[in-house]
Amino acid sequence: MPVGKSHLRLGFLASHNGSSMAAMLHAISTGKLDATAAIVISNNANAGALDEARRRGIASAHISRTRYGEEADKLMASRLSDAGVNLVILSGYMRKLGPAMLERFAGRILNIHPSLLPKFGGKGMYGRHVHEAVIGAGETQSGISVHVVTAGYDEGPVLAQIAILLDPGDTVARLEERIKAREADVYIKAIQSIARGDIALPALATLDIRPYRMADEQSVITLWTLCDLTRSWNDPAKDIARKLTVQPELFIVAEVRDQIVGTVMAGYEGHRGWINYLAVHPDHQRRGIGRALMTEAAEKLQAMGCPKINLQVRHSNLDASAFYRALGYLEDDVMSMGKRLIADD
Numbered sequence: 001m002p003v004g005k006s007h008l009r010l011g012f013l014a015s016h017n018g019s020s021m022a023a024m025l026h027a028i029s030t031g032k033l034d035a036t037a038a039i040v041i042s043n044n045a046n047a048g049a050l051d052e053a054r055r056r057g058i059a060s061a062h063i064s065r066t067r068y069g070e071e072a073d074k075l076m077a078s079r080l081s082d083a084g085v086n087l088v089i090l091s092g093y094m095r096k097l098g099p100a101m102l103e104r105f106a107g108r109i110l111n112i113h114p115s116l117l118p119k120f121g122g123k124g125m126y127g128r129h130v131h132e133a134v135i136g137a138g139e140t141q142s143g144i145s146v147h148v149v150t151a152g153y154d155e156g157p158v159l160a161q162i163a164i165l166l167d168p169g170d171t172v173a174r175l176e177e178r179i180k181a182r183e184a185d186v187y188i189k190a191i192q193s194i195a196r197g198d199i200a201l202p203a204l205a206t207l208d209i210r211p212y213r214m215a216d217e218q219s220v221i222t223l224w225t226l227c228d229l230t231r232s233w234n235d236p237a238k239d240i241a242r243k244l245t246v247q248p249e250l251f252i253v254a255e256v257r258d259q260i261v262g263t264v265m266a267g268y269e270g271h272r273g274w275i276n277y278l279a280v281h282p283d284h285q286r287r288g289i290g291r292a293l294m295t296e297a298a299e300k301l302q303a304m305g306c307p308k309i310n311l312q313v314r315h316s317n318l319d320a321s322a323f324y325r326a327l328g329y330l331e332d333d334v335m336s337m338g339k340r341l342i343a344d345d
Helices: 019-029 048-056 071-082 099-104 128-136 172-196 214-226 236-243 289-303 318-326
Strands: 009-013 036-042 059-062 087-090 109-113 141-148 158-165 207-211 251-256 259-268 273-280 309-311
Touching (some): 009 019, 019 048, 019 087, 019 172, 036 048, 036 071, 048 059, 071 099, 087 172, 128 141, 128 172, 158 172, 207 289, 214 236, 214 259, 214 273, 251 289, 259 289, 289 309
Parallel strands (some): 009 036, 009 087, 036 059, 087 109, 273 309
Antiparallel strands (some): 141 158, 251 259, 259 273
């Protein structure tokens, strides 16, 4: 399934009410926007956007430089990644993004600007300042632009744009009102176009979640080796062969641009569901692929009547433990025991 249709997970940054964000959440809830709201972050503890997130049961966080200093940038990037966000939406976010955010989500951060970029963009050009400049320059039209966020103010590629003609009697306040009335709709349509694949974001490659195929064997084994999942006492080829005889539909791979970048092997024996060989290529981690694979596996298991999923994590694998906890998994008070019946060597 394409990332845009069922795996577009949005992370919102808002400093105040996040009016465009609220409109997007409504569009998601009514099926007009094919996306999931994963988390809302604000640099303002009293932001209305955080209240809206809590009201809707969406994860939220207050992260500001005042509270966390220079670590705020890295913490924000980590919280978005942990939430499985693959597209960041700025909705009235009044702070310049730091290097950690720009690197982690390069090409996957969007903003909306109240002019026809590149006109009337740049440092200091926001809100009413833009409309004052437009009217002061004697322009006959202004507009709305949705663009990719880069290190420079309003310098990223424009993805969508509409023009709005100025009326002879337009004041700054009137022009601001007219443009604000259209912003949320333009923003939503742009994101939905990304979801449908009508607007291509190179950094947001199409993710295909599908069943394993026989031709995938070597690519899967290479991935498992790269992710340090293979062990001398477990022949990965034999594990694959055995899985293909038992619930092969629960052996799932993730593919980006015809490259296998993730796997998960699930199973259900009538009492519990089990997860093995969850792997994501290091170059594609923290993009929501692991979460997408676990969601697919959980949905298939639930459809079979499975009441609970069990899995095993080595005590030394702290990153994996944190990942599963973020998905709602809890540590059981049990000891894991095993006995080999067939040797692979």
